[in-house]
Amino acid sequence: MPYLILSDIHGNLEALDAVLTDAEGHYDCILCLGDVVGYGADPNPITEWVSQEATAVVRGNHDRACSGEESLALFNAAARASAMWTRRTLTDPNRLYLQQLQRGPLRIEEPLGSFMLVHGSPVDEDQYLTEAEEARLLLSRITERVTFFGHTHLQGGFLLGTQGVHRIQPWRVLQIEPDYHYLVNPGSVGQPRDGDSRAAYAVFDMEHQTVEFRRVEYDISGAANKIRSAGLPEVLATRLYDGV
Ligand code: ZN
Numbered sequence: 001m002p003y004l005i006l007s008d009i010h011g012n013l014e015a016l017d018a019v020l021t022d023a024e025g026h027y028d029c030i031l032c033l034g035d036v037v038g039y040g041a042d043p044n045p046i047t048e049w050v051s052q053e054a055t056a057v058v059r060g061n062h063d064r065a066c067s068g069e070e071s072l073a074l075f076n077a078a079a080r081a082s083a084m085w086t087r088r089t090l091t092d093p094n095r096l097y098l099q100q101l102q103r104g105p106l107r108i109e110e111p112l113g114s115f116m117l118v119h120g121s122p123v124d125e126d127q128y129l130t131e132a133e134e135a136r137l138l139l140s141r142i143t144e145r146v147t148f149f150g151h152t153h154l155q156g157g158f159l160l161g162t163q164g165v166h167r168i169q170p171w172r173v174l175q176i177e178p179d180y181h182y183l184v185n186p187g188s189v190g191q192p193r194d195g196d197s198r199a200a201y202a203v204f205d206m207e208h209q210t211v212e213f214r215r216v217e218y219d220i221s222g223a224a225n226k227i228r229s230a231g232l233p234e235v236l237a238t239r240l241y242d243g244v
Pocket of ligand 1: 008151153
């Protein structure tokens with residue numbers, strides 16, 4: 001059963017629409033690695049879609065911040081402004097849905113095996129996993145062959161073996177080998193930060209043990225104009241064009 005792996009949608013409906021069109025027919029089931037909302041101007045449609053369509057979801061830090069009362073002190077000015085705006089904009093049912101999202105890690109079990117979903121890392125939902133050394137330190141804590149993570153908005157991830165840790169280059173189909181462990185980041189649907197403005201996602205095929213990294217262009221102007229119309233910080237609109 002191929003899985004559509006989505007992370008960091010961040011209220012970007014234009015990006016999600018493009019991903020779903022691009023991925024149509026290539027998956028049976030949708031999994032989400034958190035940060036459904038925050039930054040983007042469509043938190044309600046995105047939350048409703050995730051609540052209806054995703055089979056499993058782990059919460060992200062923005063989902064917590066935008067639906068709860070927790071301090072925004074660690075957020076930068078733009079993130080804080082968008083979290084405040086999202087708190088005011090979310091409907092009660094959507095706020096409740098986000099509040100009740102499960103903290104990762106979340107194990108997905110199926111007849112062919114199991115794998116893990118987390119937002120940040122297997123040990124800390126808020127950890128930014130960007131360096132190979134950080135990934136290496138997690139090896140003893142990883143229980144599954146494949147763990148999907150998000151949070152950094154950087155497509156790719158890490159391959160962990162006895163010879164060391166290597167970055168996964170996301171421009172090809174990744175073949176899962178039995179001798180390694182994999183920390184795989186599908187990239188961000190709604191706010192890519194790896195210099196490529198296209199929406200990012202992945203398709204995981206358990207049967208063939210492959211992860212296909214994909215990118216798709218979307219209506220950036222449409223998403224950016226909604227951010228401006230909502231009165232959100234300008235940087236949240238302009239960064240979408242640059243993919244940073
Ligand atoms: Zn995020």
